[in-house]
Amino acid sequence: MYALRSSIIRNHCRLFTTPAISSPFAISEAKPHLESEPETENEHYTDTSTPPDSRYKLELIVKRLVESRRLSEIETLIKYHKENPKIIEERYLSSLIRSYGIASMFDQAVRLFNQMEQLGTPRSSYSFNALLCCFIQAKKFDQVVKLFDEMPTRYGFSPNEVSYCILVKSLVELSLHERVFMVLKELEEKNVEITTAFYSTVLDAFYKKGMIVEAQKLWKEMVQKGCPHDVSVYNARAAHLKEPGEVSKLMDEMKVEGVKPDIATYYYLSTVYFENDMAEDAYKVYQEIEKNGCVPNSAIFKNFITSLSKLGKFELAFEVFKDSVSSNLIPAASKLKYMVRGLAENSKKKEAKEVITILRDKLGPDKLKPIWKKMEVEYGLN
Helix, strand or coil: CCECCHHHHHHHCCCCCCHHHCCCCCCCCCCCCCCCCCCCHHHHHHCCCCCCCCHHHHHHHHHHHHHCCCHHHHHHHHHHHHCCHHHHCHHHHHHHHHHHHHCCCHHHHHHHHHCHHHHCCCCCHHHHHHHHHHHHHCCCHHHHHHHHHHHHHHHCCCCCHHHHHHHHHHHHHCCCHHHHHHHHHHHHHCCCECCHHHHHHHHHHHHHCCCHHHHHHHHHHHHHCCCCCCHHHHHHHHCCCCCHHHHHHHHHHHHHHCCCCCHHHHHHHHHHHHHCCCHHHHHHHHHHHHHCCCCCCHHHHHHHHHHHHHCCCHHHHHHHHHHHHHCCCCCCHHHCHHHHHHHHHCCCHHHHHHHHHHHHHHHCCCCCCHHHHHHHHHHCCC
């Protein structure tokens, strides 16, 4: 029985998470280390003693070739790799498929997938997902659906949980919401366990497309099937709230369900208040973070300092700044200028001077940009 784990999804395509991944919280600790590019592309083609068959190295080089518009060299590069004995390994071949996708060479990606028997490479959902990712990352959602309908039947393999996530994402983007529910039914009939991670993926996709009715329908389906609502599902809702009244309603619902908010939840909820010019309500959310056992991260500090400053709440912004100093997570100096200027202009020169002193200690006296020295002179902070 499949378990639709979000970790598996991230490892394959990094497309199917709750909005936290696309928010400032998406600083992925699992991001692969990219090896250095060889000094010349010719070295890459000809050094057969140590073939650079690292997936990430190849994909990085292809990306660089695309950026420099050296498209003809990409085909030469990938043909070279096709002659490597490792071509019989599915993971190795899949990296070539992904490389074609990076270069928007979609016909070649499909052709290589179709050649796997000829090359002696086993085919499974792994290489199929690599092919699907080429198209979904290029927003060719109709092609994803076409490939899903054709390839598993043609070659006799079964799509896995990642495959279905890619399909569902594409169906939502195409507004084929009825088929989304058909897919969910199909998974149930195949005894595939549909977990909360999968549901949160679909919910987020519905909300992003403004398909609120469909999202609510899916939510009810989760309740009916007894699927637990964890924080990722609530975050999918929180990321798309617009009205302040919805914030307290969602928080109350989470308390009843026994779901503890995480740092992403607080970020989304405070953003609703900021967008409605309710700075003090947003600050109350900030005060709840540590009370509920969460630890503010750099994204929280940056968002609160800049947003509070823009709404003229410079003293509150300064309080958040002091917390960022204690946590050693001080935002970039460029994010603090508005707060310092506001403090200085509102009879809080001592606090403004303190910020500049901390920045000078952090960056070094020679690295503080001239604009800060100009502000010191302008407001008498030196």
